[in-house]
Amino acid sequence: MLGWNAERWNRWNYRAVVEQVLTAGRFLDRWEVSEGGTSVPPGTEAWLLFQGSSGAASGLIGHGVTVSEPLAAGQLQRDEGSGLHVGIVFDALLPLGEQIPSDALSAAVPGIPWDSALHVPVLSVPPSAERALRRLWREQGPPAIDPAELVPGTHPPDSVSSIEVNRYERDPDARRVCVAFHGTACAACGFSFEASYGEIGEGFIQVHHTVPASMLGSGYELDPVTDLVPLCPNCHAMVHLGVAAPRSVPELRTIISAAGHLPGEVVSEQALEAQENARRILEGP
Ligand SMILES: [Zn+2]
Ligand SMILES: [Zn+2]
CATH class of the missing domain: 3.10.590 (ph1033 like fold)
Structure with missing residues (x-):
């Protein structure tokens, strides 16, 4: 000190x-x-x-x-x-x-x-x-720098509004409410930093603002429970990658499950259900 x-x-x-x-x-x-x-x-x-x-x-x-x-x-x-x-x-x-x-x-x-x-x-x-x-x-302390922002080309050139959106993602009070409600596991893939990295990962998660900048009127007020979701840095990068308006979390989940197995592989109903259950358990109540 x-x-x-x-x-x-x-x-x-x-x-x-x-x-x-x-x-x-x-x-x-x-x-x-x-x-x-x-x-x-x-x-x-x-x-x-x-x-x-x-x-x-x-x-x-x-x-x-x-x-x-x-x-x-x-x-x-x-x-x-x-x-x-x-x-x-x-x-x-x-x-x-x-x-x-x-x-x-x-x-x-x-x-x-x-x-x-x-x-x-x-x-x-x-x-x-x-x-x-x-x-x-x-x-x-200051929020960690959002890796989604560090990838060149993820934001359109006129991305003033994207910066505006990130302001909500960085608001520490809003973050606290979001995490208190949704927990610290990724809402898209279920990844938990604490489960994977133990003590050093405890409480670590990024927070993503789901409302597209185009829908933010001047009277917009952030609701940290409905408008923010916890996302791991990978999923957070993927919701923003190459798109001006971020992909939705359900959309990303669909993409993940479609990419999760090789083309031609037969996945049983039971396997899909087990994956879904595992995801629910990871996400918590
Ligand atoms: Zn994730
Ligand atoms: Zn985001």
Whole structure:
């Protein structure tokens, strides 16, 4: 846990840094770890705790991974600061004002002494608290970048409206309601990240907005239960691939079951029924 004391150090143009993480996926900088950070090996997961300033409340604001041993300031060829620094790649930062507030932190991750974390430059996270901390960050940190968006050509050139649709898919509150109602298994293929990957996959799923952009009037209000569905990244990519208006989930299910066996193969009614049952079990109630 790295403490960011903005009263003491505020060298970043934070807006620009957040923007860079959004567009490039990462931002490399160094971070002062003082004496507390002598034992931070490269590859250590790090969270950035904004310690508050006159204008903004404290809260958890960023995540990254260290990429160097702690080095004295001179070795990193910067002119300011003193003491030890680590190189760190930030992979997710929340805009200032959207940091996860302190009371939410102590409620969700009681295993971390948050009061002291707010006053020290470095605090090591007890292993017993890591899981809760990761979960909190996954749920309330910035949403993972949608792989459907990264495939070139999946959106038409005039895709302003597609970006509008993705805004709903990224709304963390809407996402929470959708997942609470539909669960975290893929609504199209039934894939569950927790079932396949165990602990690290827990709670991971993308959320897809099913209402085509063309049907969104100015008075449109999102209903997270009827308008959003959980989809695994594969199915999510496939509903958007090559089409301006996304395919529907039933349409995708039909495509999956049609592609699931080789042409000419005879599939019995019982086999189809068993597949359907398996899907229902995976999807949960
Ligand atoms: Zn799927
Ligand atoms: Zn989508």
